[in-house]
Amino acid sequence: xAGVSQTPSNxxxxxxxxxxxxxxxxxxxxxxxxxxxSLGQGPEFLIYFQGTGAADDSxxxxxxxFAVRPEGSVSTLKIQRTERGDSAVYLCASSLTGRESDTxxxxxxxxxxxx
Amino acid sequence: xQKVTQAQTEISVVExxxxxxxxxxxxxxxxxxxxxxxxxxxxxxxxxxxxxSFDEQNEISGRYSWNFQKSTSSFNFTITASQVVDxxxxxxxxxxxxxxxxxxxxxxxxxxxSVIA
Numbered sequence: 001x002a003g004v005s006q007t008p009s010n011x012x013x014x015x016x017x018x019x020x021x022x023x024x025x026x027x028x029x030x031x032x033x034x035x036x037x038s039l040g041q042g043p044e045f046l047i048y049f050q051g052t053g054a055a056d057d058s059x060x061x062x063x064x065x066f067a068v069r070p071e072g073s074v075s076t077l078k079i080q081r082t083e084r085g086d087s088a089v090y091l092c093a094s095s096l097t098g099r100e101s102d103t104x105x106x107x108x109x110x111x112x113x114x115x
Numbered sequence: 116x117q118k119v120t121q122a123q124t125e126i127s128v129v130e131x132x133x134x135x136x137x138x139x140x141x142x143x144x145x146x147x148x149x150x151x152x153x154x155x156x157x158x159x160x161x162x163x164x165x166x167x168s169f170d171e172q173n174e175i176s177g178r179y180s181w182n183f184q185k186s187t188s189s190f191n192f193t194i195t196a197s198q199v200v201d202x203x204x205x206x207x208x209x210x211x212x213x214x215x216x217x218x219x220x221x222x223x224x225x226x227x228x229s230v231i232a
Contacts, residue, residue, distance in 0.1 A: 035219075040224070040225075041225075042119075042223055042225050043160070043206075043220070043222050044222070045211075045219035045220070048215075050217075055215050055217055056217035058213075058215075059219070089158065093160075098216065098217070099218070100146075100147075100148055100210045100212050100218040101148060101165075101167065102218075103150070103162055104150075104162075104220060106159060106162075107159070108159040109158050109159065
């Protein structure tokens, strides 16, 4: 079946602009995660959804970052007033139920560049 | 707090050589899960293996094998007879359960493997 998909694959924006990054998880997966991967680093957790609710947003770096998942499927990560330090690859992952034993499957990521 | 250390930043081998990627982890949990992912140049993280803390049996899948040693908190990954297509960044990860019910993964910094023909 189809894996996790993310759009756009690349996004270039100017400092101060607003961006939206989209994630379409594997069909039937209730758990959805957003991670951020900076150059030369491993992915770092941002936010977790179980169904429609943001169950854990403790990884969001500040209040410029926000994410939604209104119907329990597709999720959008929103970044306001972008800064150069926000440049990174934003990865989305989904798992079947969100249990610790579940495997998280990752999408190809969105490479965000803030000029 | 959970921590994963991949001390090898970059490894370069000649095709057909065996190579071992090291992973050391820290956790206070008695039950936990360890993962390996491969990130080829295309950027997508590809799942390779999941291992729970109660199962210390080594696992082999084709040219890949994993050695889980709870006594030394290590979960090393060996590629036998490496091939150019194995060139990628490999990440070791550890489950990090939280009171919220969230279980994100904590990743190491990755090891970049280059296999030269």
